[in-house]
Amino acid sequence: MKDGKIDEVLDKAAWTPHHVEPGLLKRVAASIGSSMQPVRPLPPTWVLACGLVLICATVALAGAARAGFYGFEKMGLLERALIFSTVGILTWVAATEFVHEMIPGSRRWMSAGTLLGMVSALLVCVFALMFHDYHTDHFVSVGLVCLVTGVLHAVPAALLSWFLLRRGFAVNSVSAGLMAGTLAGLAGVGLLELHCPNFQATHILVWHTMVVPVSGALGGLVGLAQRFRGRV
């Protein structure tokens, strides 16, 4: 059996007209007709993505302004340039994908899982390249403080992001939650890089990077809860 033959059969089957009961179409028209009014389409992707990046930057800067820019002051020029440009680019990519996730039928470059994996992997690479102090003083106790601080700052970033995209429609709430969490996690990482003066490689590689998957997982769980509650 050739594929061309299957095409022929499918085409033939597709030719058969599919009728829908006219009464059903009238009922559908009547049901939407009662609330027919003009609506304003969503702004372009780049506008919404800019808004999301702005939210993340604001949350990170506000958090660092409150806690101190110790990490930023301790960094050299190359570290500053590489780390913040990487975080900035990743935030832009995550913001764009999140916007696409909230608009049905948008072109998708990567899945939520791929985005989370890519962001985490790239952060690990950049941190591994920049930090070479392999001491592990107070690894867990200090690390947990950074993780909690990062995740706590990711929460307002995520809430503000949802608020900005509240007119969107997530066809997959888990995926949307995962993306929102990843994006918000980047705000948390941004804050930690500005604030945390602990430059031990393992501390940054493990605890700073972990903010992204933890935040992403929390976002995914919120999305899952929304799905079960049938609100999204």
Next chain:
Amino acid sequence: MVGNGLQGHASTDINFAKPIHFMHPDSNLEMLMARYQEGDFAAATALIDRISPQLHRFFVAQFASRVDADDLLQETWLRIHKVRHTYRPGEPVLPWFYAIARHVRVDHFRKSIRTAARERRLEDLSKLPVTVPDETGRADELEALLAPLSESQRELIEMLKVSGMSLEEVARATSSSVGSVKQKVHRAYKKLRETMSVMGLRKGQDGGLQ
């Protein structure tokens, strides 16, 4: 073989081009959608008349009964109406419709699993016959043809070959990449080839006996 610039698999000769007889003047649909967003009821009615048979067929190809498909169609239009502001003029309109229709279908599927058949596993559901005889006792030919395919394969073939969407549009509607769609279509065609070969063999054997 006609191509649309997206044919990349050298191993098979699947035709990814839109079926000409079902090709939509998409720009016309986009224009209607834009007018619908402006509050034009006539445009909304025209869209309902144009898109509903496609969406209904999409649901029938996935579900056991036309009653379910009727309910889903109504639910889809209510959802479309509620989120019509998320369509952005200039973007392809069919993927937007189908993305929402898929969401409604999946939502309905999950609810029905939770409420009606808790003990029944999802895999078992996908193995159930998807076609039922219509009023005249004859199952729809397309549904019968797609019956051996999995749910995701059926929806792809339906969108690509029956609704006349391009690979890019199908990828948008299913939130996946063009490569992933191609791969799934190839698997679906493999299954269809096997099924149709078996059917052809049986027919031949039956003919031989007579």
